[in-house]
Each structure stands twice: as structure tokens, then as C-alpha cells.
Amino acid sequence: MSDRVGIIGIGATQFRSITPDVSYKELMFEAAVKAYDDAGINPRKDVDTFVTCAEDYIEGTSIFDEYVPDQIGAALKPVHTIGGDGLHGIATALLQLKTGRFDIAVVEAHCKPSNMVNPDGIEACGQDPIYNRPLELNTHFIAGLEMNRFCYETGATFDQCAKVVIKNRKNALNNPIAGRATLLTLDDFKHTDSVSCPLTELDIAQPVDGAVVIVLANESKIRDLKKEPVWITGIGWCNGTATLESRDWVYLDYVTKAAEMAYKMAGISDPQKEICFAEIDDRYSYKELQHLMALKLGCGCNPGNYVDNGHFEIKGEFPVNPSGGALGMGYMYEATGLARLYCAVEQLRGNAGKNQIKNAKTALVQGWRGLPTTSTAVAILSA
């Protein structure tokens, strides 16, 4: 195994509900320029490998890989797509750097859901075409079932799930790139439409347009460039089953396995003590709690109780999604994990402004690919 890998540059656009003024290529270009500027590199000369994370159906273009290189400075260079969350792309870049054959890697992910006419229809195409699709399930309906099961088994209440949303969207108020920040109260949840009981509209992270680019390098290159990196000390990724019928709807084994892989690599034995804060997937309100539990950061078997005493607030004992998460910043499909990573790096660099956590040294970042998948990736970052 070769030397350590660190993050030396990050770039992101504003996350906005609509972006009629720019194309997805312009979003990618903006994030890339910012990231290269941050890293102090020239993509045409310095970058050895580029990874993009995208799915054709979301892009509305088959073989979307075709449209990646030009706007990120990657034409006629090693570029490939990973059909996965942005964090899967980070895992890929890390593997490539650790071979010792590459010095600098770039990971890109973006989305422009404001162009999507029928996002529910697209997401439903992710279901098994033989067993599930004939049932005409809406993806949020499956989430409603899961939320019900999760709350029933763990004792977490719907109000505690709502408090996750209130926390995240409030955190996002101080995040200058967030697209879905607002102040909510529990009362708002009582007056909002139910999507699939107990899941309400407010429990679902709403989509935004945007792009994120991350620059990674190996240790010797970082020394050459004289950069202060954020180290990736652990990485893990894992899949559970693709079938809805045979999976556990409460305990996410695949998330635990990915986390254990990352903890092992980072040499972490007691994650709750050794990690300062977490940026994790919160596509749905209950998912933040379910993921915390699987990541062994949930403070026992009912993380809901810890919501009530403010444990996961920015000023709490273990801040979760201080950036605002996907609920507060907006859901970005394959770019969601990279948005979490971007904000975790800002925290570890001490650039999180009013949301800054004191002495934040180690962070956990997790991404999940949304229903109906059981696909996750986990990274441990260290300042």
C-alpha cells in the first residue's frame, strides 16, 4: 500500500432549486474552476485521473460519460464514470492514488433535477422490472413503509424524525451554498401534506441543481505542493440486497459493513468517541437516525431519544449534518455524498463560519444512493 491520500481542493456551485441561467456543463465548469483554484493546480497539466459519478436516467442522456471531459479540463485524459454516489467516486480515486501510479485525482458529481419532467417516474425505473414495477410503487411510498417499520421497531417517534428536519434546515441557514434552508416548527408538520403516512412532504429532502468537484492527491505530491490537506484516513463501501422483499427494513447491515471497513482502515475502535461530527445521508428525515444507528454513532438502539436532548445539534455532544444535510442544502442525486464531503472539509479547515464546530478534527461522511438501493459509501476525514 502506498502513502496517504488527502483532499487538497474543493469547489462547489450554489445549490439552487432552479438554474435556468446555466447548463449542467456550466455548473460543472464553475465547480471545477473553484476546486482547481483552491488546490492551486492546472487540470490540463497536473491531474492524472478524473472520475465522475453520474447515472444516465438522471442526466436524460444515454452514455452520459461522453459529456464529461471538456468542461472539467479532462479531454484526452484518463476519465471514467462510476455509476454511484460521489463518495463511491472518492473511494475510486483513493484506490487509484494508492496504486502509486497516479499523483492527483479529481472527482466530479453534479445534478440538474430542475430539468427533469418526471423524477418520480425515473426513480421508479430503479425498481426490479419483474417483481416490483408491476405494483407501480412510488419510491416515496416505499420510504413511508420503511419509516413506519423503523419507528415501530426502534421506538423513535414521528416528532423526533421531524426534529431532524427542523435541525438540518435551520443549520442550513448559516451555510452560504445551501438551497433549502428555513426555520420550521413541529406545528408545520401537522399542517403539511402526507406523502405516504407517516412520511410527509417535509420529511423528504427536496432536489436542487448544483455541482461539486474534489481534488485529491497522494502524500508526496501534497508535500511538493506545500498544501494543508484534509486526510482521508478510512474508506468503505458496501451493497446489501437489491430486492425489497428480502432486506432488513430497520437495521442496515450494509451501512455497518461499509463503516467497519472504514473504521478498520482508519484505526478507529470507538467511533462515538473518536469522531467529532458526521455528515451523513438524510434523503428522508428518518434516514439520518437509521444511518446513525448503522454507523454505530446512534448512541444505542434508539437514536430518537438523543434528538430530544439536542445531542446532534451543532452545539450538541455529537453534531450531525452541521451543514444542513440534504434536507437543508437540497438533494443532489449522485452529488449528494460529495456535497456532504465538501461541507465536512470546510468544517475541518475551520471555514464553516457560524456553523463552525470547535476543535473539529475527525469527521465521518456517508452517502447512500436512495431507494430502492442498498448502496452506501463511508469516508473518515481527519484534519
Next chain:
Amino acid sequence: MGNRVAIVGAGMTKFVRRAQETGKELCYEAAKMALESCDMTLDQIDAVALGTAPDTFDGVHMKGEYLSDGAGAFGKPYMRSYVGGGTGVFSVAQGWYHIASGLIDTCLVICEEKMSSYRPHPQGAFMTIFDHTTERPLKPNLLWIFALEMNRYMNTYGLRKEDIALVAVKNKNNALDNPCAQIAKAVTVKDILNSEVLAWPVQRLDVSPVSDGAVALILTNETIARRVTNKPVWVEGVGWSLETSYWTNRDLCYPRYVEEAARMAYKMAGITDPRHQIHIAEPYDPFDYKELHHLEGLMLAGKGEAPQMTVDGITQRDGELPVCPSGGLLGVGNPIAAAGLMKLAELFWQLRGEAGKRQVARKVKRGVAQAWGDLMQVGTVVVVGV
């Protein structure tokens, strides 16, 4: 500089026009064969790397996730890589970096394609690969743009259609000895020149068919490879390169991206004189002219000189540089990603001397496989040796 990576097992389904099996079942079949070929079990696999081309073929969004359990990825680190038609060969590069990183010891590399789900014909799926603003309104079709490229290639070097057709003759005949082949046939140049014109100069027998199929390889680090087999095939070099999306702005007569990918792989493999250091090649041949184009990109032939190599019989199975002894895409079939990985499976069998009736005449110690894809835009290259 990274750990050595070996291929220790291979499995392949039949390539057919319309498989009765689902995509998951095709994956399962190929993976099981690959594991059994080296007496390994799924428990011994640390990670799974999947390659499969557009989701539109199957009509399944996030097709990689759908295929995951069929591909043996339950409870394992699993990722799907994607570079269009170049995916099959790239997936071995993906498996390589998993293991060369030192984080993973064994990796199942699997490629699957089920094009028959798309009706009436998967060409329709390719309508959406073009730029939505500048190209889609013109309603282009893959055969047309490849006809442009073939025309350009022929015009630049003054090539004859008869010479290019020799590639299809060779590959379709080679495929007669491949038990997995879909369209093996003893054909002559005359048959090809008399076949239906699709988009001049492309005729029906110049083109590979629509196929379903899956291929799997087992990759391991050196320690495990030596335990599992006494004939490991080493991954000596990998390379990939993606050209600009604006294909209308570049000269189509030469695949520069293939050359870039080849240079990357050759550098890693320590190859300075490819024509002499490489003994066998499996370049991507979805069209007969593409094998020639790619031989030039791989620097195994000078620019515009690959057709003459074919005329001279150098690329025959008993020639000096056997090319596509498997039968290639033109003879075995073209389930996109699986077709690319089939090329590495073939090299695996050839280098181990296990290719049966397809075994090439000369002794071969090093081979190169290459695939091509996106908008005539990406080259992926893997060099393997014993």
C-alpha cells in the same frame, strides 16, 4: 509501485440474440463459471467490480444496483464503472486498481449486457446518446456516424472495401471454433460485399450483431494468485483516455484516444516497441474497419497500414500477430460491456494455452486487449502477460 495483479479464473456465457435468462441470471452464470474455473468460492471474493453499458437497454435505472446480487455483490464492496463501449476492457483496469491499491485482495470483475430487452431494436437506445441541443434534432444514428468515420478512414488512406472486408471474413471464420459464438460463419469477401447496405460504406456483414451475454474474471493479488493457480496471467498495464465530446471537431481518420490509452498501458508494462513485444491482440471490432483503426491506434500497425497487414495474413490465427483469434465481436457477438471483457477472457485462455481449437500457432507470452466507446471517443487498453 502497487501490488502485482493476476487474472486467475474466467467464465463466459453463450452470446445469443435473445437470452431467456434475466441480466441477473446471466451475471450469476458467468460468475459461477469463473469461480469454479479456479476452485474459488464467493466467500473468498473481497469486492465486485461490474461493467455494463447504457441503462436504456434494460430500461432499468441504476442498472448496476439491480444486477448487484446476481453479480455476487451482496454484503460486499461493489461498484459499477462505465465508459460506454469501452467498459468491458476498462472493468479489468477497475479490478486492477482495487487490488493494486493494497486495500482489496480478490476482486470479481463481471460484465453483463442484455440488449434484447429493448424492442424492436436496441439501436433506438442510441438515439439518446447525442447532444440534446446540437445533434439530437438531426436524428443521427450510430450506423450513420460510424459510416462517416469509415468513409473518412478509407478516403484518407485510399483503402479498398475488399481489404477491409477481410477482417469480417477472418473473425467470423475464427468464431467457428468458439463455443460461445453467436454468428460464426464461413463467409467470403463476396458475401460481405453483397450484403445489405445499411449506411454506405457500412454493410450488414461489416457490423457485429445485437447480443445478450455475460463474462466474468477473477483477479487477485500475487500471494493469492500463486496459491490458486500455477498459471497466473498478470495484468501488466492498463490505460484509458477520453477525448472531447465534440466529435464533429476532430479528424475521424485516426483514434488518438486509443493511442493515448495504449501509451499509458505500455508505459506501465514497460513496452517500448509494441509491434515486437506484443504477441497477440484483441482489439475492439464492432465494425470490420474498427479492428484496423484500432490496430493503428495501438501502434501495432502504421497509420493506414493495418489493411495490408490483414491482406498479408499477419493477423490470422497462424500469423505472426494473431488478431481477434476469439472471433471478435464480428463473430462471437457484441453484448457491449461483456464483449470487451470477452477479449480479456480470450487472452487469458490463449496465454495459458487453454484456447483449444482457437489456440494460436505461435507461442504467446504477452497480449493486448482494447475497447472503444462513447461518441467515437474513448479508448481502454489492458496488457496481460505470463
